[in-house]
Amino acid sequence: MNWLLVVEQCLNGLQFGVMLFLMAAGLTLVFGIMNLVNLAHGSLYMVGAYLATAAFNRTGSFLAAVAFALAATLAIGMLVEVIALRTLYERDHLDQVLATFGLILFFNEAVAIVWGRAALFTAVPRALSGHLQVLPGIPYPAYRAVIILVGLAVALLLYVVVSRTRLGMLIRAGASNRTMVGALGVNIRLLYTVVFGFGAALAALGGAMAGPIYSVLPGMGEEILIQVFVVIVIGGIGSIRGALVGAVVVGMVDTLGRAFLKPMLSTVLGPSAADNAGPALASMLIYILMAAVLFFRPQGLFPAVRS
Amino acid sequence: MRSARALTLLAGFLVLGLVPVVAALANQPFYLDLFRRIMIFAIAAVSLDLILGFGGMVSFGHAAYLGIGAYAVAIPAFYGIHSGLVQWPLALALSGLAALAIGAVSLRTSGVSFIMITLAFAQMLYYLGISINAWGADDGMRLARRSQFGGVVDLANAYVFYYVVFGVLVALLWLGHRLIHARFGVVIRAAKSNEPRMRAIGFATFRYKLAAFVIAGAGGGLAGALLTNQTEYLTPSYMHWTRSGDIMVMVILGGMGTLYGPVLGAVAFLLLEDILSAWTVHWQVVLGPLLVLVVLYARRGLYGLLPGAGARDG
Amino acid sequence: MAEPLLAVRGLTKRFGGLVATDRVDLEVADGETLAVIGPNGAGKTTLIGQLSGDLVPDAGTIRFAGEDVTALPAPTRSQRGLARSFQITSIFPEFTALDNVALAVQAHAGHSFRFWTPARAERALREPARATLEQVGLGARAAVAAGTLAHGEQRQLEIAMALATRPRLLLLDEPVAGMGADESQRMVQLLRALRGHHTIVLVEHDMDVVFALADRISVMVYGRVIASGAPEAIRANAEVRRAYLGEEIPA
Numbered sequence: 001m002n003w004l005l006v007v008e009q010c011l012n013g014l015q016f017g018v019m020l021f022l023m024a025a026g027l028t029l030v031f032g033i034m035n036l037v038n039l040a041h042g043s044l045y046m047v048g049a050y051l052a053t054a055a056f057n058r059t060g061s062f063l064a065a066v067a068f069a070l071a072a073t074l075a076i077g078m079l080v081e082v083i084a085l086r087t088l089y090e091r092d093h094l095d096q097v098l099a100t101f102g103l104i105l106f107f108n109e110a111v112a113i114v115w116g117r118a119a120l121f122t123a124v125p126r127a128l129s130g131h132l133q134v135l136p137g138i139p140y141p142a143y144r145a146v147i148i149l150v151g152l153a154v155a156l157l158l159y160v161v162v163s164r165t166r167l168g169m170l171i172r173a174g175a176s177n178r179t180m181v182g183a184l185g186v187n188i189r190l191l192y193t194v195v196f197g198f199g200a201a202l203a204a205l206g207g208a209m210a211g212p213i214y215s216v217l218p219g220m221g222e223e224i225l226i227q228v229f230v231v232i233v234i235g236g237i238g239s240i241r242g243a244l245v246g247a248v249v250v251g252m253v254d255t256l257g258r259a260f261l262k263p264m265l266s267t268v269l270g271p272s273a274a275d276n277a278g279p280a281l282a283s284m285l286i287y288i289l290m291a292a293v294l295f296f297r298p299q300g301l302f303p304a305v306r307s
Numbered sequence: 308m309r310s311a312r313a314l315t316l317l318a319g320f321l322v323l324g325l326v327p328v329v330a331a332l333a334n335q336p337f338y339l340d341l342f343r344r345i346m347i348f349a350i351a352a353v354s355l356d357l358i359l360g361f362g363g364m365v366s367f368g369h370a371a372y373l374g375i376g377a378y379a380v381a382i383p384a385f386y387g388i389h390s391g392l393v394q395w396p397l398a399l400a401l402s403g404l405a406a407l408a409i410g411a412v413s414l415r416t417s418g419v420s421f422i423m424i425t426l427a428f429a430q431m432l433y434y435l436g437i438s439i440n441a442w443g444a445d446d447g448m449r450l451a452r453r454s455q456f457g458g459v460v461d462l463a464n465a466y467v468f469y470y471v472v473f474g475v476l477v478a479l480l481w482l483g484h485r486l487i488h489a490r491f492g493v494v495i496r497a498a499k500s501n502e503p504r505m506r507a508i509g510f511a512t513f514r515y516k517l518a519a520f521v522i523a524g525a526g527g528g529l530a531g532a533l534l535t536n537q538t539e540y541l542t543p544s545y546m547h548w549t550r551s552g553d554i555m556v557m558v559i560l561g562g563m564g565t566l567y568g569p570v571l572g573a574v575a576f577l578l579l580e581d582i583l584s585a586w587t588v589h590w591q592v593v594l595g596p597l598l599v600l601v602v603l604y605a606r607r608g609l610y611g612l613l614p615g616a617g618a619r620d621g
Numbered sequence: 622m623a624e625p626l627l628a629v630r631g632l633t634k635r636f637g638g639l640v641a642t643d644r645v646d647l648e649v650a651d652g653e654t655l656a657v658i659g660p661n662g663a664g665k666t667t668l669i670g671q672l673s674g675d676l677v678p679d680a681g682t683i684r685f686a687g688e689d690v691t692a693l694p695a696p697t698r699s700q701r702g703l704a705r706s707f708q709i710t711s712i713f714p715e716f717t718a719l720d721n722v723a724l725a726v727q728a729h730a731g732h733s734f735r736f737w738t739p740a741r742a743e744r745a746l747r748e749p750a751r752a753t754l755e756q757v758g759l760g761a762r763a764a765v766a767a768g769t770l771a772h773g774e775q776r777q778l779e780i781a782m783a784l785a786t787r788p789r790l791l792l793l794d795e796p797v798a799g800m801g802a803d804e805s806q807r808m809v810q811l812l813r814a815l816r817g818h819h820t821i822v823l824v825e826h827d828m829d830v831v832f833a834l835a836d837r838i839s840v841m842v843y844g845r846v847i848a849s850g851a852p853e854a855i856r857a858n859a860e861v862r863r864a865y866l867g868e869e870i871p872a
Contacts, residue, residue: 037419084599093419094365095602098559101552102598109592226430226548229423237419280438287431291412294424298415482736490733493740497724500713507673507711508786509699509728518734 007138009259010252015144017251018151022206023228024235024243025158026199032238033171034192036085037093039100041203041228042221043107048073048204049220050111053122053211062125069208070201077200081193089192108218119215147209154202155244162240171195227254230290236300245301250286257285311614316567323473327466339465340537345577346472347533352557352569353479354526359555360563361487362519363499365422368409368429369554372402372524374436374546376531381541382442384450391454391462395532402528403521405432410520414513429551436543447542450535462536472533476570479526483566486522495519556598562608571609624687626651626820627672627790632681634667641667643844644681647822649790654821656831659841660864665824666708668841669794672822673705674698686789699728702789706779708798708824714768718759718778721767723750725785750785757781757811773804780811784819791821797830809833832856840864 027041052069056062084103088096123129124143131139162168170191207221214220231250235242262278269277293301323342330338351373358364379398388394413424437445453462462468486492498505498512505512535541544550553576561572579597583590629647633640641664649655657665670676672683674695683691690698713721723746727733730745740746754760757777762770767778776796783791796812797805809830815821816834825831831838832852839849842864848855855861 031419037422084603087603091602093422094359094559095606097365097367097422098556099599099602101556102595102602104552104595105549105591105598106595109589109595113589113592222548226427230427233416233420233423233427276439276441280435283434283438284431287427290424290427294412294415298420300420485739486736488739488741489737490727490735490740490743492736493720493724493727494733497713497716500715501711503675504707504711504713504782505724505728506695507675507699507705507707508725508782509696510733511694511696515733 004138005259007135008140009256011134011140011144011148012259013252013255014248015148015151015251016255017248018148019206019210020224020228020231020251021151021244021247022154022202023224024231024247025154025240026202027228028232028235028238028240028243029171030196030199031232033195034089036089037096037100038085038199039097039225040080040103040107041199042223042225043104044073044077044200044203044221045207045210045224046111046216046218046221047076047107048207049211049216050115050120050207051204052208053120053216054115056122056125056211062128066205066208070204073204073207074197074201078193078197080200081196085196086189086192104222107221112218117218119217120211121215122212124212143212150205150209154205158240167194227286230286232300233290234293234300236302239300239302242300242302250289253289254282254286257282261285315613319567319570320477323476327469331466336465339469341577341581343465343469343472344537345573346476346570347530347537348554348557348577349570349573350472350476350479350533351527351530351554352561352573353476353483353566354523354530355554356558356563356565356569357483357486357526358495358516358519358523359558360565360568361492361499362495362516364414364516364520366413366425366520366523367422367548367551367555368425368427369523369527370546370548370550371409371429371432372406372527373531373534373550373554374432374543375402375405376528376533377535377541377545378436378442378531379528380454380532380535381448381450384452385442385448389452389455391456391460394454395529398528398532399525402531403525406521406524406527407517410517410524414516414520426548426551429546430548433543433546433548436546443541443543445543447540447544450539450541453536453539454532468536472537475529475533479529480566480570487566491515491518560601560608562610565608565610568608568610571613575609623651624684625649626653626686627822628684629672630682630684632668632671632683633679634664634671634676635679640844642671642678642841645841645844645846647839647846647849649820649822651820652817654816654823654834654836656823656825656835656838657841658825658828658831658838662843663841664844665841666794667844669705669792669822669824672792673703696728699786699788702787703792704783704786704788704790705792706776706783706794706796708794710772710775710779712767712775712778712782714766716767717764718767718770718774718781719747719750719754719763721778722753722781722785723747725782726750726753729786753781753785756784758807773800773807776800776804776808777811780808784815789820791815791819793821793823793825795825796823797825797827805830 023041023045027038030036030038048069051072052065055068056065059065080103084099088099128143128146130142132142132145134140134145162171170186227250231246232243234249235246261282262274265278266274323346326342327339330336351369355366355369358366376398379401380394383394383397409425409428413421413428416424442448453468460467460471462471487496494510494515498516502512531545534545557572557576558569559572560575561570562568579594580590583593625648627647627649629645632642632645634642645668647655657668659665667676671678674693678691682689685701685703688701690701713724723740726746726749727740751763754763757780759774759777759781762774767775770778780796797808800808805827812834823834835852837850838852838855839846840855840861847864848858848861
């Protein structure tokens with residue numbers, strides 16, 4: 001086996017894991033604090049991707065495009081929270097699933113109306129189009145390396161916000177004791193709207209960075225959302241740390257499985273059988289992993305302590 | 308009041324039973340096709356409601372069983388086995404087995420995890436479907452002919468096929484009616500109501516819930532077998548997660564935890580889809596917000612609007 | 622003396638840093654009524670939860686009817702003859718009172734993989750259920766949805782569901798919780814009628830109820846049993862008075 005390839009695929013796995021984390025963090029935060037299952041979280045990722053891609057193609061500045069996508073998706077997220085989701089916090093999960101399913105249909109169709117059903121493409125920003133030497137003799141695309149760095153920075157930032165700031169204190173308290181936070185005189189409605197918008201912005205960041213390397217098309221949000229569910233189930237619902245660990249594990253397993261399962265199988269089964277079984281098995285790998293984790297730990301790896 | 312509801316239901320069945328006559332008289336075979344499709348999804352929705360409405364298990368992966376049932380018809384047909392007596396039992400058995408495996412893992416959890424896991428497993432089967440090149444991958448494959456029943460029942464005849472589907476739906480509702488009032492049904496309904504209490508009085512609830520999950524899966528498989536015959540085509544998109552969402556919406560729209568509600572829901576949902584899609588290709592942009600409104604303001608479902616439908620049982 | 626019906630040894634349960642039950646030892650003889658008392662947070666409900674199988678102890682053993690049941694889940698313990706009532710009323714609110722009790726009968730009348738005969742038509746389930754409802758004084762309310770019964774009636778229904786499983790041991794978690802004086806009086810009469818016929822472990826706050834029913838009393842404080850004995854001895858025990866009774870009933 002080629003070590004260059006192994007290192008490169010490991011980095012790709014990490015990069016995919018980081019994208020999953022950006023989604024999982026927002027989703028698990030919203031669930032942990034507002035007790036809301038938001039299927040439409042993937043739609044926010046998609047909206048972020050479309051807005052950033054469209055803005056980048058128009059302005060030519062990737063940074064400005066990402067900033068615009070973040071701000072706009074934050075606003076859209078807060079608007080959706082105020083109009084539709086706010087009333088769902090006290091409803092059961094089934095209602096939440098159905099209503100947010102309705103939102104997905106709306107968003108997927110809305111972007112199709114504006115940008116069409118065909119995939120949108122955009123190039124990697126020129127400044128990041130080259131390669132970095134991650135190890136001597138091992139080049140890696142600069143853009144993907146930046147995604148990894150941004151994701152890790154966000155993880156660090158989240159950790160600081162949640163554990164060190166007043167907002168984080170409210171977030172932690174809000175998760176465990178709503179009435180107590182209300183009694184402190186904090187406007188809990190506003191807090192929820194802010195947290196939701198924050199989660200939306202994280203999803204948009206993921207979507208915006210995904211634009212140049214994945215295809216931007218209606219339904220792209222759900223593709224990743226379901227993998228994010230796997231991340232959250234493995235990591236433990238409501239836990240940011242679980243989301244990080246789960247995301248990296250799922251990103252690695254999925255990427256390495258797709259890269260190496262077929263060649264490995266072909267040495268055992270022969271090339272023609274591997275051609276059929278390899279991709280099929282690779283696409284199932286993370287779900288099998290999820291089943292295995294659930295079998296031993298139904299609460300996930302890092303169950304959040306909930307009263 | 309009970310008799311008013313019985314009359315309404317009878318009228319409903321009469322309408323469904325007379326659709327072919329009307330279609331023939333009006334020379335509109337399209338309606339035959341549409342209502343056959345509606346009844347097939349009604350079968351899927353009724354089977355989902357057994358676990359969702361009666362058992363309180365929010366499974367977001369019912370399309371998986373639909374897909375397995377479809378593959379169980381199309382794969383034998385691909386290898387030249389066209390007998391429905393092979394294909395249909397295979398559809399029931401394979402979808403039941405898949406439900407057994409998925410249920411055994413996912414029923415270890417509850418609440419949100421359960422929703423996410425059932426969704427994830429269904430999507431796994433979808434990805435599996437699109438990655439198997441031998442069986443059409445994401446293009447799917449054409450069904451050379453509909454299931455054969457030794458020349459006795461000819462599904463190629465649109466009217467015969469219609470009444471077969473009608474018969475399956477009526478039989479399923481009858482079985483469901485017996486089941487939910489029998490011991491088994493009482494156990495799963497009570498487990499939805501208060502599971503800790505059930506365990507405290509001595510019920511090992513897991514095995515009953517798993518059995519209900521398997522029955523519902525097999526029902527979905529049967530619907531899938533009918534669906535490939537309906538479209539004469541197999542596509543992995545039968546298993547796509549939005550399909551699971553659609554079936555779930557039918558159940559809620561019609562009235563979950565009622566026997567006939569999902570049938571109403573399937574009629575309403577697919578007619579709405581038909582009307583909206585004739586109006587604009589972007590009909591989902593209307594359907595989505597409509598769905599949000601239904602959840603927010605019309606929680607009880609259509610069945611609750613029927614005359615005499617006050618009682619919660621079917 | 623024969624082996625006690627229930628023998629608990631060294632039962633310990635921790636929640637994080639809190640030790641909810643700390644090396645609890647208990648014995649209950651056949652036919653006896655044992656009351657477990659103690660201030661809030663003493664670990665009484667945690668104890669009941671471990672006895673019924675809803676909570677898994679961190680250490681210790683529970684022997685019931687000569688068998689180690691420590692590792693058995695709640696439904697299996699119910700099948701062995703352990704029945705519980707809940708401190709916070711736990712019933713099937715959409716079902717009728719009779720249906721509630723019939724379910725408890727059904728749980729102990731063979732398996733329920735029966736898909737055809739209506740359960741309500743099974744006389745083997747309905748008749749014992751009706752008799753049990755009569756026994757607790759709810760005969761006239763059989764057809765009422767359980768969720769619409771008065772609070773006191775729901776507490777009676779709890780007892781009926783436990784009784785309908787034909788238990789060897791009844792675990793009652795604060796059966797008069799939240800009741801008015803009249804309702805409470807009726808419940809005490811009902812429980813007194815069960816004494817002797819049934820072995821009972823009773824967790825209760827209301828001292829009048831405890832002294833009216835208990836053959837023996839165990840006192841729990843901070844997860845530990847600090848004293849066990851006959852009611853008079855407990856009433857006289859200085860440590861108990863200091864820890865608990867002193868604040869609750871003026872001598």
